[in-house]
Amino acid sequence: MRIGQSADLLVVAPATADILAKAAHGLASDLLTNTLLTARCPVVFAPAMHTEMWEHPATQANVATLRARGAIVIEPAVGRLTGADTGKGRLPDPAAIFEVCRNVLKGVTPDLAGRRVVVSAGGTREAIDPVRFIGNRSSGMQGYALARVAAARGASVTLVAANVSLPDPAGVDVVRVESALQLREAVLASAVDADVVVMAAAVADFRPVAASRSKIKKTGDEPEAIHLTKNPDILAELGERRRAGVTSPTVIAGFAAETDDVLANGQAKMARKGCDLLVVNQVGENLAFGTPDNAATVLVAGGEPVEIPRGPKDDLAGVVWDLIAARLV
Ligand code: CTP
Numbered sequence: 554m555r556i557g558q559s560a561d562l563l564v565v566a567p568a569t570a571d572i573l574a575k576a577a578h579g580l581a582s583d584l585l586t587n588t589l590l591t592a593r594c595p596v597v598f599a600p601a602m603h604t605e606m607w608e609h610p611a612t613q614a615n616v617a618t619l620r621a622r623g624a625i626v627i628e629p630a631v632g633r634l635t636g637a638d639t640g641k642g643r644l645p646d647p648a649a650i651f652e653v654c655r656n657v658l659k660g661v662t663p664d665l666a667g668r669r670v671v672v673s674a675g676g677t678r679e680a681i682d683p684v685r686f687i688g689n690r691s692s693g694m695q696g697y698a699l700a701r702v703a704a705a706r707g708a709s710v711t712l713v714a715a716n717v718s719l720p721d722p723a724g725v726d727v728v729r730v731e732s733a734l735q736l737r738e739a740v741l742a743s744a745v746d747a748d749v750v751v752m753a754a755a756v757a758d759f760r761p762v763a764a765s766r767s768k769i770k771k772t773g774d775e776p777e778a779i780h781l782t783k784n785p786d787i788l789a790e791l792g793e794r795r796r797a798g799v800t801s802p803t804v805i806a807g808f809a810a811e812t813d814d815v816l817a818n819g820q821a822k823m824a825r826k827g828c829d830l831l832v833v834n835q836v837g838e839n840l841a842f843g844t845p846d847n848a849a850t851v852l853v854a855g856g857e858p859v860e861i862p863r864g865p866k867d868d869l870a871g872v873v874w875d876l877i878a879a880r881l882v
Contacts, residue, residue: 556584557591562658565589567601567644570612573626577615595657596624599650604640620667625707627653627724641726649723656705663707664878670708670749671802672700673740673787675715677733679760681779682769689755693717695808695847696753698866700725702874711743715754733757733784740787744800749877751806752788753832760784792827804877806830819852829854829880832873851876 557563565572565585572585576598581587589596598619606612607629616626627650630643657663674696678686693714700712701722710725715736721727728743730736733756744750759781769777788807794800805828811818812835819833831852848863853876861872 554587554591557588558593560588560592560594562594562654563589563592563596564599564650564654565597566599566650568598568626569600570602570606570609570615573598573600573612573615573619576624577618595663597650597654597657598624598626599645599653600626600629600642601644602629602642603634603636603638604642607642617667620707620709623663623666623707625653625657625663625666626709627704628709628726631726645724649721652701652723653705661702661705665703665874665881666707668703668708668748668881669711669746670703670751671711671713671740671743671747672696672703672751673713673715673736673754673756674700675717676755677715677736677757677784678731679733679757679784680731680764681761682765682767684768687757687760688716689757691715691755693719693754694845695866695869696751697722698870699751699753699873702867702870706874706878708749711747713739713743713754715756733760733787737785737787737790741790741794741800744791744794744802747800747802748881749804749806750791750802751808751873751877752791752828753808755810756787757784786826788828789826796827804829804880806832806873806877809833810836812836816850816858819850823852823854830873830876832869 575586576589581590619626627645629641630645631641632643633639634642675693676689676691678688680686697719700710704710704724712725712727714727715730728739730739762780762782791805807828809819809822809831815835823831833850846863847866847869849861851859861869
């Protein structure tokens with residue numbers, strides 16, 4: 554009993570389906586379950602089990618119960634499991650577990666516990682031929698910071714990453730995509746049962762009508778024209794789907810990169826896309842792209858704009874989640 558009473562943090566790693574079930578139902582049949590029941594400190598579970606066990610409705614219900622009570626259940630990693638099978642259920646990387654624990658000990662409140670959030674990050678690539686693409690300068694740093702902070706605050710996070718070369722944030726389910734159409738498919742699929750969707754990815758507005766199957770050769774001195782077609786606007790589509798009752802995220806947030814008339818353009822964009830929050834960045838030389846710092850104005854539906862001064866992208870992510878959390882209650 555003393556172990557639980559005097560602990561600052563309790564970490565169960567690996568957390569089996571069995572221990573999650575026992576913890577969810579408050580059993581006290583051995584030293585570990587006794588400790589869990591007496592602990593008043595934050596509790597972190599790092600699950601490890603076969604994919605089928607993780608996905609079983611019983612386990613999912615137990616995880617939901619634990620999260621609703623404020624426990625932090627890290628999303629298991631995807632990869633080789635103890636048997637011959639591969640899939641979701643692998644013990645998260647020790648560094649990832651450590652990162653979550655560090656955040657919890659820093660006093661980050663798990664106010665997003667039990668919430669399902671989807672964050673898109675990075676920049677899409679639209680294939681011209683097998684070796685060339687139309688891309689953009691987004692590094693994915695801001696989207697990754699949003700995912701990392703949401704996970705540290707207890708959310709169950711799906712991060713749809715377009716061409717990002719950053720390490721996976723701790724305890725986050727990462728889905729990798731390349732093009733705008735792939736990003737759309739991944740975001741819309743995970744948005745179905747999400748509480749929040751944050752579109753931080755830089756999505757190409759246009760793509761080549763058809764990517765050439767073979768490398769385009771230079772013939773003569775005249776360049777070959779690349780014909781473009783419009784990509785779907787995923788953020789606007791999320792709003793439309795919510796209105797139609799297909800998806801039900803409580804909060805839909807977008808990002809807007811602007812070089813001129815930042816506020817006016819942001820306001821018009823927010824109205825056009827029908828989102829609840831729009832984080833407006835000024836971009837340009839040394840601003841936003843690829844830098845660890847960011848500054849922004851957050852436009853909030855039905856509220857006053859919130860200025861976020863220049864600072865680390867994790868701090869900006871924290872303010873954005875504060876604004877989102879306030880709309881979730
Ligand atoms: N976005 C999207 N689908 C697109 C284009 C953009 O979902 N096809 C989302 C981005 O993820 C971002 C927001 O819309 O959250 C604003 O992106 P931005 O590039 O600033 O806006 P655009 O709609 O492309 O407008 P413009 O290029 O005219 O500024």
